[in-house]
Amino acid sequence: MGIIIRQGLKNSVVTYAGTAVGVLNVLVIYNKFLTQEQFGLYASAMVSFTTVFASFAQIGLPHITTRYFNRFCNDDTRHNGFLGFLLVTPLIGLFIFTILYLSLQGVFNSIYESKSPLLIQYYYYMLPLTFCIAYISVLESYSKVHLRIVVPAIIRELGLRLSNGALVIAFGLGYISFEQLIAITIFTYVxxxxxxxLYIKLLGKLYLTIDWQIYKNPLFKEMYQYGLWVLLAGASFTLIQHVEKIMLPAYDGGLNTTAIFDIASRIALVIAIPRNAIASISLPLLAESWQKNDIAHIEELYKKSSLILFIVGAFLFLGIWCNVDEIFELLPKADIYSQGRWVVFFFGLSKVIDMATGLNSEILINSKYYRYDLAFYVLLAILIVITNLILIPIYSFNGAALAALTSVVVYNGTKFLFIKIKLDLQPFTWDTVKVLALFLGTYFLVLLVPRIGTGFVGNVTTIVIRSVIICVIFGGGVLYFNISDDATKTVKSILRKLRIMKK
Structure with a gap:
């Protein structure tokens, strides 16, 4: 777990920095320089649509890389042309996608033309952006199997977001047109x-040899069958992540309610960042353990990941929810966005539950039962669509968040039972109960802390005081009772480095 914790921690730092840049972009820069319609296209629609499109077009290659790279890994043979395979194969999926995309333009227009004419205007721009997102995902997966996730995260989380913010400022100051803004943004993805x-080259892993024998390898049939299965699962998961932004505009409030949900859900999504980092670096280790049939190591990863993620998720949820009103009051247009406070609660709680169940998807997708992972994603997709259809008309954006929570509970509960029955693995220990007790105890104690003044200074002071109390009670409790060896070692390592820095 040592390398997982180190890479995960670094990746979390980069991702949080990227999140901060993204929040600055959305709350300040985009709001200031883009009209509401332009904001909807640039900040939400184009990214959401192209991300979903790319998840289909890349035909499962990122997951194929994680599962099968160790079968080809050999520097002496330049990984048997595996990188060349990763660069050539997406062209097949992208070609098929392009044909379908252009053929279905009429259907797309009929759905969105009356409500979102700007989306129709920039229909063709989404095609090259889909290509870029697909290849970025594939190359990131290649870096991931070499246990290098930090620099790709810097490129994606910081580089692209900083450039987007700078381009919108240039547009707002009149240096470029909106059409040029879209075009240059696509170029930044290139x-x-x-x-x-270039980073892969610096690692010494840029083996551009194309070994066509891969396609004749007996393993290739298993690879593409696996790829088709995880394609559907991965694409379903990506669609699930964006479904609210697709469905909310169809109901009362339209883009206004979508904006409230978007801002509030971004606040809650901060909680899930460590899970993404830990999962990214754990995948190749799980794949290697399954290949060796090292069930003991898999169980160890399962339990340790569950515990550390529950600790981090609960800690972040406490910090956000206990200060949610003050956080909203610090935002521009607080009277509008503060309506989304219950989105933060429901959406944030769903992330904590997802983290507490550990790396269940990652374990399942690398096992012989990987096909069932698709069934669970389909179950989640059906659940979240049905619950949104029921709850959005009643509770609007709050209904969308409640739908997410309901679906995640059923989804993770079902997966937990499946893994327990089929693999005799489960992620919970008595330490999980200790974390839950600390979580609830800290929450009820922090509720006793009154607001300290009003305005900016009062809000910041209140947030700082409550956050310190959370750190002392919850964080201190985790360390005092040594609930997680990994958490204790990580904190001690950080403290040692801070002492060195002071010297």
Missing amino acids: LGIVALL
Whole structure:
């Protein structure tokens, strides 16, 4: 777990920095320089649509890389042409996607033309952006199997977001038109691909040899069958992540309610960042353990990941929810966005529950039962669509968040039972109960802390005081009772480095 914790921690720092840049972009820069319609296109629609499109077009290659790279890994043979395979194969999926995309333009227009004419205007721009996102994902997966996730995260989380913010400022100051803004943004994604290739070269892993024998390898049939299965699962998961932004505009409030949900859910999504980091670096280790049939190591990863993620998720949820009103009051247009406070609660709680169940998807997708992972994603997709259809008309954006919570509870509960029955693995220990007790105890104690004044200074002071109390009670409790060896070692390592820095 040592390398997982180190890489995960670094990745979390980068991702949080990227999140801060993203929040600055959305709350300040985009709001200031873009009209509401332009904001909807640039900040939400184009990214959401192209991310979903790319998840289909890349035909499961990121997951194929994670599962099968160790079968080809050999520097002496330049990984048997595996990188060349990763660069050529997406062209097949992208070609098929392009044909379908252009053929279905009429259907797309009929759905969105009356409500979102700007989306129709920039229909063709989404095609090259889909290509870029697909290749960035594939190259990131190649870096991931070499246990290097930090620099790709810097490129994606910081580089692209900083450039987006700068471009919107340039547009707002009149240096470029909106059409040029879209075009140059797509070009920055091309630069992202180039940057990833240069980083892989610096690692000494840029083996551009194309070994066509891979396609004749007996393993290839298993690879593409696996890829088709995880394609559906991965694409379903990506669609699930964006479904609210697709469905909310169809109901009362339209883009206004979508904006409230978007801002509030972004606050809650901060909780899930460590899970993404830990999962990214754990995947190749799980794949290797399954290949060796090292069930003991898999169980160890399962339990340790569950515990550390529950600790981090609960800690972040406490910090956000206990200060939610003050956080909203610090935002521009607080009277509008503060309506989304219950989105933060429901959406944030769903992330904590997802983290507490550990790396269940990652374990399942690398096992012989990987096909069932698709069934669970389909179950989640059906659940979240049905619950949104029921709850959005009643509770609007709060209904969308409640739908997410309901669906995640059923989804993770079902997966937990499946893994327990089929693999005799489960992530919980008595330490999980200790964390839950600390979580509830800390929450009820912090509720006793009154607001300290009003305005900016009062809000910041209140947030700081409550956050310190959370750190002392919850964080201190985790360390005092040594609930997680990994958490204790990580904190001690950080403290040692801070002492060195002071010297």
